[in-house]
Amino acid sequence: MTDFGNYVRWFRSSSPYIHAHRGKTFVVMFGGEALLDPAFPHLIHDIALLHGLGIRLVLVHGLRPQIEMRLNDKGIVCRYHPNGLRITDARALECVKEAAGVARVEIEALFSLGVAESPMAGLRLSTTSGNFVLAKPVGVVDGIDLQHTGEVRGVKSEAIHAQLDTGSIVVLSPLGYSPTGEVFNLRAEEIATAVAGALKADKLLILTESPCQVQNTSKTLPHLTDNEATELLAQGAFAPDIADHVRAAVSATGQGVDRVHLIDRHIDGALLLELFTREGVGTLISAAPFEQLRPARLEDIAGILELIEPLEQEGxxxxxPREKLEMEIGDFIVIERDGLVIGCAxxxxxxxxxxxxxxxxxxxxEYRGQQxxxxxxxHIENQARQLGLKSLFxxxxxxxxxFLEKGFQLTDFASLPLQRRQCLNYKRNSKVLIKWLT
Ligand SMILES: CC(C)(COP(=O)(O)OP(=O)(O)OC[C@H]1O[C@@H](n2cnc3c(N)ncnc32)[C@H](O)[C@@H]1OP(=O)(O)O)[C@@H](O)C(=O)NCCC(=O)NCCS
Known part of the structure; x- marks a missing residue:
């Protein structure tokens, strides 16, 4: 019974996130290392679950170890530009294409699993891949021709949205196509950020090989604004691989993606923990502060209702009514945390x-008791002062x-404005409190 209780509590606590994420577009990126991990099917099951919860998904995978293995097998020496980019000659490009083909087939096969007793039993999931990313050559840098190494030139966002509208999961390999009919090898992160930006995705989730920590510390950073992230990058605070991810995150926020999450993929269920628990397990990088108090907007009404309805039911x-809330929304402030309304007044x-x-x-x-x-x-008291009000009731x-502990005093109904007394529900037998603003 205790287990049932925990289960129900856990399920209920994730419900605000389930509602908040439904219908949203997330781009999920993982490196080629994830594909080689025996636990990769679990990641696919978790992604299938996100799809089942109504999230529109684009997956971008890397291929670095797969390409290197192929080059080694063929005795080709892998060459890199001092700036870290692979120099993709014709033979290397063949390896990239082969590796991409194999990776896609493996991902498609895993999404096709639907036998009884499996986590995806009964599912009939479709994935789509295609020439959605336009590329151009990086060209010659510092006298070195990067040949078939390219960069993103554009994203066919409408075509991707059309696929998402049909319920498909879109899978993108680190390849791009030029109008001249050539194929280019691109960095998966560049594709992920460009696609997230072009789709106006709600989140970019980057699955990393290690947690996002400042070097020589052991605490995963819970959240950073893009300014804080840029400052830490300038200080050289991160290990090179994490620095690359943080740079990608900052670039994505610059392209209009509200939230980028860096999540250590080695944590079992990392994606689910990040998306459906209060504190998450990864690092959120966003342009706006993670939690902010701000004036309410019409889009907040659903969140405000979700917050106050249980309290209304308890009396x-x-x-x-919703219509009243819509009319009075200008009077409201909210505390928004990672896209959820967690407080209002x-x-x-x-x-x-x-x-x-x-x-x-x-x-x-879940957010009470922390002032x-x-x-x-x-905030409301300050607003009232700014309006020249002398008291708050x-x-x-x-x-x-x-409220007594916050300086309010008991008073009686007679001290309320007449308009307010005229629409009072005396049956509630409420106490009236007032505070004089100094
Ligand atoms: C009242 C409320 C807004 C306080 O928010 P909060 O962020 O938890 O408040 P704070 O962190 O500033 O204060 C928490 C303290 O208030 C106390 N507290 C909470 N509700 C209380 C209540 N109804 N009566 C007396 N004290 C209360 C807590 O026990 C805690 O005390 P502690 O610090 O000694 O442990 C929140 O509890 C709430 O949403 N309650 C339900 C809605 C409600 O009652 N709204 C007021 C309608 S008029």
Whole structure:
């Protein structure tokens, strides 16, 4: 029974994320090393689960070890430019094409698994690959011709979206095609960032070979703004492979991708833990701060309703129809964390009486007890001061002591503005509290 209890609690706690991710577009990138890992089928199962939860997915895979193995088998010496790019001559390009073909077939085979007792039982998943990435040659750099090594010239985003609309998972290899009909070897990360940017993806998830940590430390960085990431890059804080990923993340945010996650793929279920748990296991890099208090927008209404409905059912908050919320959205502030509304409050001003009502203060249960309630209250108080209000009042049934501790005093209904008294529900027997703003 205890296990059932834990299971139900866990499932419920992931529900806000399930709702938040449905219909969103994620680009997932992993290196060729992941493909060689015996645990790779588990990653595919997790990706299939994301697809089942309504997430639109583009996968971009690398091929570095596969290409190197092929070059070695053929006795071809692998040559790199001092800037780290592979010099892809004609024979190397053959190896790239072969490796890409094999990798795609293997990925397609894994997505086709649907036998009973397997995690993908009954699924009939389709994957699509194609000439979605346009490339041009890098050319001659410092006197060295990189030959068939290319860079992204464009992305056929509409064609990719059309495939996603049909329910396919789009799989992209590190190849690009030029209008002259040539094939180029590209860096998987460059494709992933360009595709995420072109699709206006909601997230880019980069599965890494090691956690995103500052060198000589053992703590995975939970989140960074792109400015913080750029600063750490300038300080040389990261190991070279992580620095490459962080650079890609910063480039993606610059191309309009809101959130880039660097996730150590060696953690079992890393993708699921990152996407469906409160703290996640990876590093989020975003242009906006990870958590921010800001004015509410119409798009926040669903999130606000999800937050307040359970409290309305318990009688802690007054029932507020959606239409009323839409009309009053300008009075609301929210705390947004990784795209989820986790807290809200409203200030309804009564300017003629120089007072305002604090309403609808609520935090998601998992985020209480860390002074976010106080942050919302302080913000509303400051807003009220800026509007020249002299006092803030509120009605509450169960939270009186919290407000008393924050400097509110009990008062009576008579001290409320007449307009407010006219629409009071006296049956709630609420307490009235007031705070004089100094
Ligand atoms: C009230 C609420 C906004 C506080 O948010 P929060 O971020 O947890 O608040 P803080 O971290 O600043 O304060 C937490 C403290 O308040 C206490 N507290 C929480 N709810 C309380 C209540 N109803 N009465 C008295 N104290 C309360 C906690 O026990 C904690 O005390 P501690 O620090 O001594 O352990 C939040 O608990 C909530 O959303 N409650 C449900 C909705 C609600 O009651 N809203 C007010 C409607 S008028």
């Amino acid at each position: 802690i908050l007054v029932k507020r 409203a200030l309804h001003p009564f300017p003629q009486q120089h007072t305002g009502e604090l309403a609808c203060l609520a935090l998601h249960p 976010r309630g106080l942050r919302l209250l302080n 509120l009605l509450t049934t169960r939270t009186t002591h919290w």
